[in-house]
Amino acid sequence: MGSSAPDARNGTGVNATHPQFFVLGVSHRTAPVSLRDQLLFRGEELPAFVDELIRAGRAGEAVMLSTCNRSELYGIAPPGYLPPSTSSESGNALETQTGAVGSAGVAGGTPGGAKLREALVAEWAARRGVDPATLSDHGYFLSGDEAVRHLFRVIGSLDSLVLGEVQILGQVKDAYQLATERGWTDFHLNHVFQAGLHTGKRIHAETSVHEGAVSISYAAVELARKVLGDLRGKTAGLIGTGEMGELAAQHLHRAGVRAFHFFNRSAGSATRLAETFEGEAHSLDALGARMASCDIIISATGAAGTVLTAAQVREAARARHGDPLFLIDIAAPADIDPAAGEVENTFLFTIDDLKAAVEENAGQRREAARAAEAIVEEEAARLSAWARTLDVVPTLKTLRERYREIADREVARHAAGLPPEQRERLEALAHGLLNKFLHAPTTGLKRLAEEGDADRASHYTHELFGLDAPGGSHDSN
Amino acid sequence: MALAILLFKIMLPVAYVAALGAYARAFFREESGGSRRAAQTALALALGLHTALLALLTVEYRRCPLWTQGEALLFLGWMLALLHLLSEWSADTRRLGFFTLMPAALCVTPAIFFLGNELALAPQYRSSWFIFHIVASLASYAAYSLAAVLAALYLLQYNKLKRKHFDRTFRRLPPLDKLDKLAAVWAFLGTILMITSSVIGAWWVRRDGLHGMSAQEAGIFIVLAIYLTAAASRRTLGWRGRRHALWVLGGFAALVFANLWLHGFFRA
Numbered sequence: 001m002g003s004s005a006p007d008a009r010n011g012t013g014v015n016a017t018h019p020q021f022f023v024l025g026v027s028h029r030t031a032p033v034s035l036r037d038q039l040l041f042r043g044e045e046l047p048a049f050v051d052e053l054i055r056a057g058r059a060g061e062a063v064m065l066s067t068c069n070r071s072e073l074y075g076i077a078p079p080g081y082l083p084p085s086t087s088s089e090s091g092n093a094l095e096t097q098t099g100a101v102g103s104a105g106v107a108g109g110t111p112g113g114a115k116l117r118e119a120l121v122a123e124w125a126a127r128r129g130v131d132p133a134t135l136s137d138h139g140y141f142l143s144g145d146e147a148v149r150h151l152f153r154v155i156g157s158l159d160s161l162v163l164g165e166v167q168i169l170g171q172v173k174d175a176y177q178l179a180t181e182r183g184w185t186d187f188h189l190n191h192v193f194q195a196g197l198h199t200g201k202r203i204h205a206e207t208s209v210h211e212g213a214v215s216i217s218y219a220a221v222e223l224a225r226k227v228l229g230d231l232r233g234k235t236a237g238l239i240g241t242g243e244m245g246e247l248a249a250q251h252l253h254r255a256g257v258r259a260f261h262f263f264n265r266s267a268g269s270a271t272r273l274a275e276t277f278e279g280e281a282h283s284l285d286a287l288g289a290r291m292a293s294c295d296i297i298i299s300a301t302g303a304a305g306t307v308l309t310a311a312q313v314r315e316a317a318r319a320r321h322g323d324p325l326f327l328i329d330i331a332a333p334a335d336i337d338p339a340a341g342e343v344e345n346t347f348l349f350t351i352d353d354l355k356a357a358v359e360e361n362a363g364q365r366r367e368a369a370r371a372a373e374a375i376v377e378e379e380a381a382r383l384s385a386w387a388r389t390l391d392v393v394p395t396l397k398t399l400r401e402r403y404r405e406i407a408d409r410e411v412a413r414h415a416a417g418l419p420p421e422q423r424e425r426l427e428a429l430a431h432g433l434l435n436k437f438l439h440a441p442t443t444g445l446k447r448l449a450e451e452g453d454a455d456r457a458s459h460y461t462h463e464l465f466g467l468d469a470p471g472g473s474h475d476s477n
Numbered sequence: 478m479a480l481a482i483l484l485f486k487i488m489l490p491v492a493y494v495a496a497l498g499a500y501a502r503a504f505f506r507e508e509s510g511g512s513r514r515a516a517q518t519a520l521a522l523a524l525g526l527h528t529a530l531l532a533l534l535t536v537e538y539r540r541c542p543l544w545t546q547g548e549a550l551l552f553l554g555w556m557l558a559l560l561h562l563l564s565e566w567s568a569d570t571r572r573l574g575f576f577t578l579m580p581a582a583l584c585v586t587p588a589i590f591f592l593g594n595e596l597a598l599a600p601q602y603r604s605s606w607f608i609f610h611i612v613a614s615l616a617s618y619a620a621y622s623l624a625a626v627l628a629a630l631y632l633l634q635y636n637k638l639k640r641k642h643f644d645r646t647f648r649r650l651p652p653l654d655k656l657d658k659l660a661a662v663w664a665f666l667g668t669i670l671m672i673t674s675s676v677i678g679a680w681w682v683r684r685d686g687l688h689g690m691s692a693q694e695a696g697i698f699i700v701l702a703i704y705l706t707a708a709a710s711r712r713t714l715g716w717r718g719r720r721h722a723l724w725v726l727g728g729f730a731a732l733v734f735a736n737l738w739l740h741g742f743f744r745a
Contacts, residue, residue, distance in 0.1 A: 212648060226647075227638060229654035322715030324653060345718045347638050357643045364648070 021192055022143040023150055024120050025072030028161045031138035039128050041066045049127050050184055058119050061189035063179040067171050069161050074151060076188045077116055117141045145384055148192060152376040155200035157210065164209040164365045169200045192383065199379040206375065209368040212361025219354045220328045221251045224296050227326045227347050232256030237294035240301030241269040244330050248298045249277055261294060263287050288312055292319035298328040299335035310339035317343050389446045391454035396442055398467050407434045478537050485530040486589050492523035493582040500574035504649055516574055527555050543611050547591025554584035556619040564623060568659055572649055576630060580622040606681035613674035620667030625729035627660035628722035635719055657718050661711060664725050668704045696735030703728035
């Protein structure tokens with residue numbers, strides 16, 4: 001609405017439906033792990049907190065995301081907080097007052113925003129036994145488009161500690177599902193979260209921001225997949241039972257490997273790991289005999305010399321009848337003779353190779369993140385355009401109701417004495433014409449609203465169609 | 478009709494090049510969701526045009542468009558595009574579209590030029606058995622082509638793993654195991670189809686008292702022998718992965734040789 005545009009709010013219901021979307025939270029970017037841990041809700045604490053917020057009127061709708069890297073409350077502000085902007089320059093129903101602070105602390109941009117922020121901070125801090133000032137100092141409060149963009153970036157894993165990690169999409173889905181099950185969400189928040197989840201899926205499908213391992217142990221698993229494909233049903237042998245070996249075993253187990261052989265000089269720790277992963281413990285002497293049955297061998301001993309010779313590997317490869325053998329040597333100094341990598345259908349990688357893969361993948365994720373950010377912008381703009389159309393919903397409703405009344409009245413006048421089937425046909429004709437006549441104004445009004453001219457468009461619609469006049473100016477009666 | 482055929486002949490290579498371009502973009506660019514959709518749309522368009530052109534030629538010539546080298550190439554391109562689709566659907570090889578569709582595009586472009594340079598099939602060969610024989614034969618060529626593409630990709634990925642080149646192509650290509658198994662499956666299917674074609678051909682030639690074995694047919698038996706050896710050694714000797722890929726590529730090279738040289742393409 002420009003400065004000369006009339007204010008069409010009074011008595012028209014225009015602008016009565018602004019969604020006041022906000023987020024209050026702390027994340028790995030703004031708060032140390034100790035504070036994040038203190039603010040984390042566990043078990044039934046989370047539902048109790050959100051129930052209380054909604055009951056106390058601090059949020060109209062809410063979704064609470066609580067993970068080890070972030071705790072965030074997304075919501076729709078209750079009436080009275082975060083009033084909609086009357087400025088045409090904002091041009092955006094979602095763009096109300098933005099209290100964005102990033103890592104600088106919580107700040108509401110308006111008295112309403114500050115009031116809501118303070119109330120929420122106080123509730124949250126009290127619930128978790130944290131000083132409200134500490135939460136304010138390490139938290140952020142965003143509203144309108146900034147909050148939408150933030151949510152979309154979170155879902156797209158662009159704000160994650162490890163760029164592109166895939167767990168966050170599932171965590172947001174779980175948080176949203178809990179909110180819908182508990183009845184914490186309604187029209188506006190449902191729309192925002194569904195748009196967010198759609199954005200996350202697009203980022204996943206259209207970019208490679210999540211592709212490529214960015215940790216050494218996971219890079220080993222990913223390389224194994226590149227050779228062997230699906231790891232389910234494969235057999236892994238771990239030489240040495242140190243921390244790295246155990247970590248690799250965990251990743252392999254997560255990837256579907258269920259058969260493990262643990263080889264070690266001392267039987268004790270091999271037995272412990274064998275029990276943990278339901279595998280078999282062997283002494284190093286059994287390596288030659290058992291190796292051929294392993295698809296993956298990871299060696300991580302502290303031995304000074306070679307543990308696995310090229311001849312042993314060649315022998316195992318021959319016994320494997322052409323099945324590929326995947327070897328990872330994460331020991332320093334190396335456990336596996338480098339010549340083993342020359343054996344056909346055998347693939348040997350060292351810790352340096354894994355580091356190179358991780359670096360390559362991290363660079364590729366950063367590159368892909370640019371495309372993901374563009375998707376976030378595109379989807380946020382789409383949501384914003386949708387939100388702006390909400391401004392004209394009351395006008396559209398009034399327009400339709402008014403003309404429906406007129407149509408019904410005319411049908412009643414002309415259908416008196418007609419048989420029921422003729423009356424029905426007349427009604428169908430009238431309503432069909434009504435829909436066709438109102439199609440252009442409806443789409444035009446929505447388009448103008450999307451372009452940020454909702455108030456002016458609503459005003460002129462009221463004027464042109466006589467919606468403010470009692471009975472409507474077009475009623476010939 | 479002639480104008481429609483001419484129009485389709487112009488549009489078809491363009492559609493294949495567009496589909497290939499879209500698949501290339503989907504493979505080589507990181508942001509590939511939109512490109513993949515564009516590739517599939519372009520492929521659908523190309524395949525639609527291709528099918529329509531074959532149908533138009535059937536109506537125009539009042540026979541199956543399989544009796545000239547150009548027509549056979551056009552039909553082979555169509556089978557290759559169909560197998561590419563089948564591979565996408567059954568083994569999720571969408572990412573490899575640039576490579577698996579390439580043979581189809583390579584067949585279609587010369588086929589369009591050959592179509593105008595027709596060689597009449599000798600009357601004694603104009604039999605419905607010829608159609609069965611040639612369709613099975615072209616289907617086997619298509620399967621062998623797909624196997625060869627997958628085998629070549631296997632060797633590419635194998636070398637990248639051995640040399641530790643973790644570049645974009647490495648990330649885009651599927652696991653070695655998948656490439657190996659797919660190449661083996663398509664090579665095996667090609668062999669079955671080739672045997673079927675040979676049996677039909679032999680029966681037909683004998684029934685109609687046609688000529689004896691030609692040099693090209695002898696070449697095809699060498700091709701069959703290579704593929705059968707590849708399958709047998711894979712099963713019995715464990716010659717999988719790199720060795721199997723080399724056998725498949727060797728078989729394909731023999732197939733190309735048998736068809737291009739012995740069949741007279743290179744004759745002056």
